[in-house]
Amino acid sequence: MTALLTDPPPSASAATATAFEGRSPAALAWRRFRRDRTGVAAGLVVALFFVVGLGAPVISWLYGKNPYTTYGQNQPALLDQFGYPVGSMGGMSSHFWLGIEPGLGRDVFTQLIYGIRTSLLISLAIVLIITVIGTLVGVAAGYAGRWIDYSASRVIDVILCFPATLFFVAFIPVAQSAFVSPTEAVPTWMRATTVILVLSAFGWASTARLLRGQVLSLREREFVQSAQVIGVPARRIILRELLPNLWTPILISVSLAVPNYVTTEAALSFLGAGMVEPTPDWGRMIQRGAEVYNADFSYMLFPGLAMLIFVLAFNLLGDAVRDALDPKSSR
Amino acid sequence: MPLNRRTVNLLAAAVAAGALVTVSGCHGSSGSAAAVTPSGPAAKQAVALGTAAESDAPDPAVPGAKTGGTVTVLQQNDFSHLDPARVYSSANQTADLLLTRQLTSYQYVDGVTRLVGDLATDTGTPSDGDRTWTFTLKQGIKYQDGSPITAQDVKYGVERTFESALSGGPTYLQTWLTGKSDYSAAYPGPWNGQDLPAIQTPDAHTIVFHLAGPHADFPYAVAMQAYSPVPRAHDTKSAFDLAPFSSGPYMVQSHQADKSMVLVRSAGWSQATDPVRHAYPDEWKFEFGGQPLDIDQRLIAANGADRTAMTFNTLVTSDVAKQVLSTPSLLARTVDQVSPFSTYFDINNRRITDPKIREALLMAFPRQQVRLVFGGPLYGDYTNTILSPVTNGYQAYDLYHAPVTGDPVAAQKLLAASSDPHPTIVFAYQGTTQWEAAAVAVATALDKAGFKVVTQEVDSKDYYDEIGDVNNKFDLYWAGWGPDWPSADTVIPPLFDGRQIAPDGSDTMLFDNPSVNAEIDRIGAETDLAQQDEDWAALDKTIMGQVPIIPWVDLRQVSMYGPDLGGVHLGFIGTVYPLDVYVK
Numbered sequence: 015m016t017a018l019l020t021d022p023p024p025s026a027s028a029a030t031a032t033a034f035e036g037r038s039p040a041a042l043a044w045r046r047f048r049r050d051r052t053g054v055a056a057g058l059v060v061a062l063f064f065v066v067g068l069g070a071p072v073i074s075w076l077y078g079k080n081p082y083t084t085y086g087q088n089q090p091a092l093l094d095q096f097g098y099p100v101g102s103m104g105g106m107s108s109h110f111w112l113g114i115e116p117g118l119g120r121d122v123f124t125q126l127i128y129g130i131r132t133s134l135l136i137s138l139a140i141v142l143i144i145t146v147i148g149t150l151v152g153v154a155a156g157y158a159g160r161w162i163d164y165s166a167s168r169v170i171d172v173i174l175c176f177p178a179t180l181f182f183v184a185f186i187p188v189a190q191s192a193f194v195s196p197t198e199a200v201p202t203w204m205r206a207t208t209v210i211l212v213l214s215a216f217g218w219a220s221t222a223r224l225l226r227g228q229v230l231s232l233r234e235r236e237f238v239q240s241a242q243v244i245g246v247p248a249r250r251i252i253l254r255e256l257l258p259n260l261w262t263p264i265l266i267s268v269s270l271a272v273p274n275y276v277t278t279e280a281a282l283s284f285l286g287a288g289m290v291e292p293t294p295d296w297g298r299m300i301q302r303g304a305e306v307y308n309a310d311f312s313y314m315l316f317p318g319l320a321m322l323i324f325v326l327a328f329n330l331l332g333d334a335v336r337d338a339l340d341p342k343s344s345r
Numbered sequence: 346m347p348l349n350r351r352t353v354n355l356l357a358a359a360v361a362a363g364a365l366v367t368v369s370g371c372h373g374s375s376g377s378a379a380a381v382t383p384s385g386p387a388a389k390q391a392v393a394l395g396t397a398a399e400s401d402a403p404d405p406a407v408p409g410a411k412t413g414g415t416v417t418v419l420q421q422n423d424f425s426h427l428d429p430a431r432v433y434s435s436a437n438q439t440a441d442l443l444l445t446r447q448l449t450s451y452q453y454v455d456g457v458t459r460l461v462g463d464l465a466t467d468t469g470t471p472s473d474g475d476r477t478w479t480f481t482l483k484q485g486i487k488y489q490d491g492s493p494i495t496a497q498d499v500k501y502g503v504e505r506t507f508e509s510a511l512s513g514g515p516t517y518l519q520t521w522l523t524g525k526s527d528y529s530a531a532y533p534g535p536w537n538g539q540d541l542p543a544i545q546t547p548d549a550h551t552i553v554f555h556l557a558g559p560h561a562d563f564p565y566a567v568a569m570q571a572y573s574p575v576p577r578a579h580d581t582k583s584a585f586d587l588a589p590f591s592s593g594p595y596m597v598q599s600h601q602a603d604k605s606m607v608l609v610r611s612a613g614w615s616q617a618t619d620p621v622r623h624a625y626p627d628e629w630k631f632e633f634g635g636q637p638l639d640i641d642q643r644l645i646a647a648n649g650a651d652r653t654a655m656t657f658n659t660l661v662t663s664d665v666a667k668q669v670l671s672t673p674s675l676l677a678r679t680v681d682q683v684s685p686f687s688t689y690f691d692i693n694n695r696r697i698t699d700p701k702i703r704e705a706l707l708m709a710f711p712r713q714q715v716r717l718v719f720g721g722p723l724y725g726d727y728t729n730t731i732l733s734p735v736t737n738g739y740q741a742y743d744l745y746h747a748p749v750t751g752d753p754v755a756a757q758k759l760l761a762a763s764s765d766p767h768p769t770i771v772f773a774y775q776g777t778t779q780w781e782a783a784a785v786a787v788a789t790a791l792d793k794a795g796f797k798v799v800t801q802e803v804d805s806k807d808y809y810d811e812i813g814d815v816n817n818k819f820d821l822y823w824a825g826w827g828p829d830w831p832s833a834d835t836v837i838p839p840l841f842d843g844r845q846i847a848p849d850g851s852d853t854m855l856f857d858n859p860s861v862n863a864e865i866d867r868i869g870a871e872t873d874l875a876q877q878d879e880d881w882a883a884l885d886k887t888i889m890g891q892v893p894i895i896p897w898v899d900l901r902q903v904s905m906y907g908p909d910l911g912g913v914h915l916g917f918i919g920t921v922y923p924l925d926v927y928v929k
Binding site: 094095096187195198199291292302308 | 711718779
């Protein structure tokens with residue numbers, strides 16, 4: 015005991031030895047992340063997609079083309095008489111970097127970058143909504159327990175076992191026609207909103223279940239129980255004690271959900287329930303590409319590659335984030 | 346004579362298949378786009394009534410044709426019906442060409458088609474102002490078992506079409522004989538022993554039809570496979586659908602539904618009595634269930650038995666079209682002709698009542714841009730008329746001289762003179778990727794002309810129900826029509842007689858003009874067919890003066906066949922014609 019007391023204070027050794035340095039958990043995570051080369055590369059690719067997608071109008075302005083004009087139909091030499099691009103690789107040229115679309119002759123490059131914007135914005139909006147709702151429900155159910163937990167869990171069970179994709183395909187057109195009379199065009203924001211709301215309605219359940227489990231185990235930990243014993247209000251316990259420990263699972267689920275919803279949105283458009291013409295969309299490009307692939311392979315290749323790279327990069331980034339935040343978890 | 350919407354649906358099927366025909370012009374380095382053009386002749390000709398001499402002589406031999414061999418027919422689906430009373434779609438009709446004979450039929454010689462007596466000695470004798478039609482049957486006409494075909498059998502065959510269980514066939518004769526569109530109430534059919542007094546058979550070789558009204562084109566109506574002879578003793582009722590008792594050159598040897606069918610020669614048929622059919626191959630083998638691309642690839646490869654393979658109606662798909670059209674050896678064994686189906690864009694005449702606005706729509710419409718989405722010239726030929734070139738009396742005209750790319754400036758001028766310079770147009774289209782792209786082209790072009798365009802996607806399977814709704818909320822929508830025989834009588838009255846507007850009817854443009862209705866009645870009562878044809882053509886032009894539709898294209902059929910087959914061409918039905926086919 016006395017030996018302990020006579021030891022020099024730790025701060026003294028910290029001042030002399032560079033090996034011991036105070037770092038916040040965030041700084042530690044950042045350090046671990048920077049060491050992960052794959053993660054950094056994936057992060058750069060994801061950042062590029064964000065810049066390109068959100069900056070699509072600027073790029074389109076610099077490039078001098080837009081995704082709506084039917085260049086091939088206005089300039090006779092671009093499409094042959096059967097509606098296919100003239101020239102190799104789907105009509106790639108210095109004017110049309112990735113060629114033009116068969117039939118209508120729109121520019122593939124601007125369609126792609128506007129398509130990123132569509133997918134990203136929809137996906138981010140969904141992820142924001144499901145994360146907020148999922149966190150609220152999950153924490154409430156996990157912390158309150160009893161009937162609140164029971165009823166929330168049953169709702170989550172039902173939603174998780176629901177055939178969601180079938181429901182989306184069946185319900186989205188119905189939802190849209192319910193709000194707009196058949197003689198009016200469905201505005202683009204309305205279509206996007208429907209897709210976002212319907213997907214969010216089913217998406218929050220998995221986040222909620224994950225967080226409920228985390229909260230259940232945290233609730234029994236000593237620091238939470240001590241706080242309860244000394245009479246800290248529940249709101250403060252949740253915000254100050256639980257939430258800081260939940261940031262890791264939330265961040266990880268967000269980083270994995272974004273690519274998931276990009277592909278879901280594309281799949282819906284592929285099935286005809288997502289965004290419609292003339293809004294540029296990856297899913298619809300791939301669907302059209304699948305119809306013409308034998309004659310014009312590049313029209314399927316570019317959207318397909320773009321989506322593959324995006325989803326791969328985002329998933330790798332998600333893995334890297336998890337490794338950095340929670341090094342003890344195994345993959 | 347209301348044509349039911351079945352015809353429209355059949356056309357829909359034909360067009361759904363046609364939509365697959367898109368061609369790559371230039372993939373890779375070949376760069377021969379200009380050389381790749383559909384080359385077949387258009388079947389643009391009238392069908393005249395043949396003489397008794399032409400009806401009597403056997404069908405003139407196809408030059409170079411040989412007897413013998415087996416032809417394989419590759420079909421995507423089994424024939425939905427073979428019972429003549431239920432046969433209406435083009436594929437079923439083509440199959441029944443081999444299995445049935447009719448009072449009259451179409452004879453094809455050197456690219457000229459005419460209607461001649463088939464079982465009958467001529468195309469019929471009218472009396473009582475075209476209300477009574479008398480046919481005399483030939484001698485020596487026999488069924489598959491060698492028993493003779495009698496006038497009573499022809500009558501029984503027509504009576505069967507009244508049976509409500511045998512649904513799906515055409516309804517012309519039933520309506521004309523009873524004078525009622527609800528004909529089954531007037532006469533329920535022969536299965537319970539009732540007799541139809543409107544048809545009389547004084548002896549085994551004479552049959553007399555007493556119609557409720559005059560019908561000068563009656564000889565064309567009895568050429569439909571639905572009105573084939575059926576012997577009462579061999580009427581197997583529902584089993585007849587799988588293997589009909591044959592009056593034609595072949596009979597069913599075996600038929601496994603949805604899998605295969607084999608036809609062999611009928612013992613009773615002889616070339617000497619038949620002015621319209623050849624039966625060069627000994628055997629026809631049908632294989633059902635292949636996807637269009639598989640069928641195309643088998644026909645291209647032409648290995649073994651596929652050297653003598655063909656298809657009735659499978660179109661060359663986009664995946665192989667470029668290869669087929671740019672390889673001379675493949676092009677040489679390709680059928681490429683205009684089919685009888687015309688397609689057009691309906692303008693909803695109840696919603697857009699100002700003819701000036703309708704004319705502006707026609708003027709601004711991007712016919713070329715939309716056709717490009719569906720494969721360009723391979724899809725069909727532009728038309729400016731209601732009647733198709735395969736219709737008797739057809740006269741080419743172009744009332745408005747609208748460029749195929751649309752003329753927004755001219756349309757703006759028309760709109761400026763109309764009741765509303767910026768009308769809102771609801772364009773309804775089927776939910777397929779090609780129609781989605783077409784809708785973009787339509788919206789872009791109409792927008793330039795000053796229209797406010799709302800595009801409204803309709804689920805493909807509901808499309809015909811939606812546009813068939815007389816209270817639909819659309820202004821512009823695609824539709825199509827194929828005549829049942831080469832008379833405008835099967836085109837103009839069903840499409841433009843405003844009194845026939847009904848839910849799921851064929852007047853989907855909801856055009857109702859009293860003077861046109863009166864003119865339809867007047868022409869229908871004419872007894873001189875040539876005069877009728879001339880008047881129908883004039884009425885075609887009169888109706889287009891009101892712009893009820895935007896005529897678009899007459900569809901083409903492009904199909905392949907094996908290298909060891911000869912005599913392959915398109916028939917009036919709109920499919921590859923089997924009756925002149927021989928094995929080299």
